[in-house]
Amino acid sequence: MxxxxxxxxxxxxxxxxxxxxARRIGGQGHIWLNANELEQGCDYGEGSGAYHRYPDxxxxxxxxxxxxxxxxxxxxxxxxxxxxxxxxxxxxxxxxxxxxxxxxxxxxxxxxxxxxxxxxxxxxxxxxxxxxxxxxxxxxxxxxxxxxxxxxxxxxxxxxxxxxxxxxxxxxxxxxxxxxxxxxxxxxxxxxxxxxxxxxxxxxxxxxxxxxxxxxxxxxxxxxxxxxxxxxxxxxxxxxxxxxxxxxxxxxxxxxxxxLSETGVARMRTQTASLIAVRDWFIDQVQQLPMVETVYPSATNFVLIRFRGPECIYSHLLDRGIVTRNQAHDPALNHCVRISVGSKNSMLETLNALKEYN
The missing domain is CATH 3.40.640.10 (Type I PLP-dependent aspartate aminotransferase-like (Major domain))
Known part of the structure; x- marks a missing residue:
């Protein structure tokens, strides 16, 4: 069809x-001599001796x-x-x-x-x-x-x-x-x-x-x-x-x-909920700053912000050891900086650095 x-x-x-x-072709046996592997692994530490066979x-x-x-x-x-x-x-x-x-x-x-x-x-x-x-x-x-x-x-x-x-x-x-x-x-x-x-x-x-x-x-x-x-x-x-x-x-x-286990997925969802709470708090705080023109809605773990004026907020933050992503290379995102959402402390430090510029 x-x-x-x-x-x-x-x-x-x-x-x-x-x-x-060799793994795609497969086969059944008790002595594996089909993939040019070492029959016994070399131990380089941290369980490396178990890695002498090719994976699936x-x-x-x-x-x-x-x-x-x-x-x-x-x-x-x-x-x-x-x-x-x-x-x-x-x-x-x-x-x-x-x-x-x-x-x-x-x-x-x-x-x-x-x-x-x-x-x-x-x-x-x-x-x-x-x-x-x-x-x-x-x-x-x-x-x-x-x-x-x-x-x-x-x-x-x-x-x-x-x-x-x-x-x-x-x-x-x-x-x-x-x-x-x-x-x-x-x-x-x-x-x-x-x-x-x-x-x-x-x-x-x-x-x-x-x-x-x-x-x-x-x-x-x-x-x-x-x-x-x-x-x-x-x-x-x-x-x-x-x-x-x-x-x-x-x-x-x-x-x-x-x-992807049940425990792992539950841990991910708890962590995601906490990150979203920090993200929404940061958005609420940063959009009150006078030099902020637009804080775009986010359904991710980052926030895109458009700042007023020709100065580069990215450079200001970088001078204070805060590395963000300058988006000015795209004409549609002129004066925009993308900021990943970290811990509450990291976002508070970022917010205070922005207030310093203001």
Whole structure:
């Protein structure tokens, strides 16, 4: 049965035979001499002697646990999960799977996460831009007009660096318009801060929808580099062909499985609730400062602030040892600084530094 994914994927990928690693081929036995591993590990400390065997070629247990977490008891048919080395690899895999260099295009909606454009252009795939509206929502008519020309559309909700959630009705409209032309990729890296806005459940209705997730944000595992793709099997069958052998290291898988346990998820939700409380307190305080023009609503673990005047607040904070993110490189975000939400003490110190400038 022909699917949109099978029509979009280049013939080279369609005919590609995945690399047949020792773990993918498998086998049963009591002496393992098939992968050129050491039969006994070398002990370099901290349990390193147990790492002489290659990990699972695709960590199925980790993918299944994340799928169960993402559905939270709901049932969604025709949905698969794939563990990858952070959300950035998920973006790269989608571009390399469905786009041909010098020929295909993707759509991006700036200001948004810069890796969509970077991954496309590094693969010599044109990134067509349809900027967000002044309220940081999607320009749906312009996006729909460009859909027939693009293999992929990347959306981020909640969006980085603006912090807002994309309107659900706009995503529905784009999914309807793109069913025969384009894969719609929704990056939900910050979804734990706005869980009711997830679009994962829509994959059953729209097999051209792909969702990207990560453990880097709310789970606090940025150094572990573990992300996930959630997609229809028709999409996943091609993406999985390009995954490198043994993509997830065993220590990463074990830490991630622990984070996704019942205890780990409960700890994450408690920590997220505390962070949101600090975020909302900081927003309330900072928007009272005279040099603040706008504090944009946030459904994330950061706050985007537009300051008055030509001076760079970023530099003022940096002089006081507070490192934030200057967004002035984007014309739509002139005089804007993105501030991640830390502890109450860190945000109080940041607030006092801003008051000093004032």
């Amino acid at each position: 022909e699917t949109l994914a099978s029509r979009l994927v280049p013939e080279a990928v369609k005919n590609l035979i995945p690399y047949q690693s 070629f695709l960590p199925h247990q980790l993918a299944e646990r994340y799928l169960a977490y993402s559905l939270n008891g709901r049932e969604v048919q025709d949905l698969e999960a794939l563990a990858v080395r952070g959300a950035d690899e998920a973006i790269d895999l989608l571009v390399r799977t469905f786009c041909q260099p010098g020929r295909d295009k993707v759509l991006v909606c700036p200001p948004t996460y810069a890796m969509y454009e970077f991954c496309a252009e590094s693969f010599m795939v044109e990134a067509v831009k349809v900027p967000l509206l002044d309220n940081f929502q999607l320009n749906v008519p312009q996006i729909c007009a460009q859909l027939p020309q693009a293999k992929l559309l990347f959306l981020c909700s909640p969006n980085n660096p603006t912090g807002n959630v994309i309107r659900q009705e706009d995503i529905h409209a784009i999914l309807e318009a793109s069913q025969s032309s384009t894969l719609v990729v929704v990056d939900e890296a910050y979804i734990e801060f706005a869980p009711d806005t997830t679009v994962v459940d829509l994959i059953a209705q729209y097999p051209n929808l792909v969702v990207i997730r990560t453990l880097s944000k709310a789970f606090g595992l940025a150094a572990v580099r573990c992300g996930f793709l959630l997609a229809d099997p028709g999409v996943m069958t091609y993406v999985a062909r390009l995954v490198a052998p043994y993509p997830i290291a065993d220590p990463v898988a074990q830490i991630s499985l622990s984070a």
